[in-house]
Amino acid sequence: MSDRLPGFSTLAVHAGAQPDPTTGARATPIYQTTSFVFNDADHAASLFGLQAFGNIYTRIGNPTNAVLEERVAALEGGTAALAVASGHAAQVVILQQLLQPGDEFIAARKLYGGSINQFTHAFKSFGWNVVWADPDDIASFERAVTPRTKAIFIESIANPAGSITDIEAVSTVARKAGVPLIVDNTLASPYLIRPIDHGADIVVHSLTKFLGGHGNSLGGIIVDAGTFDWSTGGKYPMLSEPRPEYHGIRLQETFGNFAFAIACRVLGLRDLGPALSPFNAFMILTGIETLPLRMQKHCDNAKAVAEFLAGHPAVASVSYAGLPSDKYNQLARKYAPKGAGAVFTFSLKGGYDAGVNLVSKLQLFSHLANVGDTRSLVIHPASTTHSQLDDAAKVKSGAGPDVVRLSIGIEDKEDLIADLEQALGA
């Protein structure tokens, strides 16, 4: 009962879970049910009015999902979390709480291609206007701030080239502008970087990647750092004003430092509907138990592969922040001392055709559009994940035509290097 801090690996196994009260089951059960019975009419009314702790309907919350939520909140050092159907769904739910039609948010130009599309096209149709900034030029964030700016969005380790963002510097800009900093921590996972420790107010993940880790289940999660004051200036009415859906409750007043996570649940998930399947939550939870072991292996393998590629005569350049010569190496040493992640790019002297040739000859690497799997993966971003960008935007986001992206798995590194060697050599 002493206030002792358990380590990261202990939290990865235990946080949020305890033996099932009814059966004693030690693994977290899959509560595969849509709904939960009420004790009586008063209990039902209390639950619907957000006055009592308990379950109503799986689109609002589910006991299996709740274990996943508390576990990721604990690993990130946040006050609460909300799991949803995908990382993309998480981004919609977050911005719905923050932006009204006509508002703006600033986003780093180097992002997962899917996020660039979502921000540019889908969100525009909601009247949420993205303003791009350059993560290598912090002043560009400052210049982008207007009175309509409601949030800043960055990736901790940025897709596709694995570049590292100076989270603290961007957080200073956000604080000065009076808006929350949202950090997509998918490629780092909390094992490598805990953005809240560096000034993030909201952390978002695609659970599909390293957290789940096995390439078998989609999921997304939103972590509330509990750091942002939503009440100032009436900028965030979803949190600060009486909510007509809930008899005039003010969420910040009622829920304090986890009000944002509650808003995402009771205003976002409840009304937009992207609920996570409890089965997926179970699969992802099982993955998280080994996150510290896997992530270290991913990073160690990635460094070995990057070193091999950097020395190969067919390779023009390698972008991996874990290499001492890389332009992001200083930031990697500061933010991710255990390893610079396992997703990075390299370019071939033979250009586009050499890239296509390499992908076709690889035997162990799988050619597919995902990252953060136990298996090693390869893709040509310019023709796939980033294909909807124009040529200039491709280059700006690090996905030029000669670039190949790798996501290094947890196989034996000697086998990965041998596979690359045979594919590059022939």
Add this chain to the structure above:
Amino acid sequence: MNHDAYPDNYIRGILNSVKSIAMVGASPVNVRPSYFAFKYLAQRGYDMIPVNPGHVGKELLGKPFVASLSDIGRPVDMIDIFRNSSHIMPVVEEALTLDPLPKVIWMQLGARDDAAAAKAESVGIKVVMNRCPKIEYGRLSSEISWMGVNSRTLSSKRAPAPTQGMRLSLNRMSVGGGDTAASDRAAKNKTGQS
């Protein structure tokens, strides 16, 4: 006491030991936080006393309202103040005239008055500020975990399924205050305390 980050054992000790709680500013309006905090604490077995001069003659969940702390007429263990920070001091001053003194003065989420706290602590009263006892009880028992809140506690024991009126064990292993240090720092900056 460092009022920016309370050790779990401090909060746990208070919630495990007090039996009677006078809630100043309790509201009969069933969408106000004071109403549902009152209801929850009553359901978890605390002897609740609603204090609100505007509702004398009425009852809150079967408990008669009293106008002020001095009208309670029996010892109370804890005073839970559901008022804004600017209204804390007079309540604390009245509490200090009670005989016997309360053991705990608790100020709700959003309410903080360091001078009033220092006054109460100088006569041996434990003080909690800017917290909700319902949230803390729910957190330490992990009952709050249904909504994805980080309880900052762990347990490998099988807990009973909670039913209405049941006291829950708060004696889980604490992860400590460290994991929400960021939110504690933010609260500190907001109130201008150092």
